[in-house]
Amino acid sequence: MKRSQINKAFKDASSCFAQTCWALPPNAAWDITDFGMGKFDTLGITLVNLAEESEYCEKIIYIRKGQMVPNHAHKVKKEDIICRNGILALRLWKGHPDHDPEESFEIKVNREWRSFRSGDVLTLEAGERVTLEPLVYHMFWCESDECVIGEVSTANDDANDNFFVDTELGRFSSIEEDEPALLRLLNE
Numbered sequence: 001m002k003r004s005q006i007n008k009a010f011k012d013a014s015s016c017f018a019q020t021c022w023a024l025p026p027n028a029a030w031d032i033t034d035f036g037m038g039k040f041d042t043l044g045i046t047l048v049n050l051a052e053e054s055e056y057c058e059k060i061i062y063i064r065k066g067q068m069v070p071n072h073a074h075k076v077k078k079e080d081i082i083c084r085n086g087i088l089a090l091r092l093w094k095g096h097p098d099h100d101p102e103e104s105f106e107i108k109v110n111r112e113w114r115s116f117r118s119g120d121v122l123t124l125e126a127g128e129r130v131t132l133e134p135l136v137y138h139m140f141w142c143e144s145d146e147c148v149i150g151e152v153s154t155a156n157d158d159a160n161d162n163f164f165v166d167t168e169l170g171r172f173s174s175i176e177e178d179e180p181a182l183l184r185l186l187n188e
């Protein structure tokens, strides 16, 4: 993706975090990606890794209307995805969509088990959360103009633990330098 898109995403996310009172630590670890597809406005996300330890991880994430995080699962990481501000929608599958079409399964939403069929959409409002076990496929997007999302998880390994349904996708993007960088990303 272009450096100018990274700079703009950084400014957009910083402004939304400030407006919603999410103060970031100094030297925050920013992770801005278009999943290697060059369509950041529709396939992209802006994340900040707040804590990344061998046992646990915490992130704060910014996504704007029109953007989507593509369908993927983690083999190791278990995560709570939390809507902190705005309205967040997730589509969930029990397993790989090609192998488990429409299977029913249970997922914890706001600490209570709820039944889903693979492919169902869950909408979360501010404060609500879903607990995703490893191998649950999920994609998500924003129903409001912007959304702040929290993520609390077991150990995070974005380089090796993202399994996308579309195998053309990559987790990190190569960068085309079209203007000076306002920040360096965690993968640079």
Ligand SMILES: O=C[C@@H](O)[C@@H](O)[C@H](O)CO
Residues within 6 Å of the ligand: 047, 059, 069, 079, 138, 151, 158, 162, 171
């Ligand atoms: O589902 C999203 C999260 O697991 C993110 O932390 C991950 O980086 C997306 O690839």
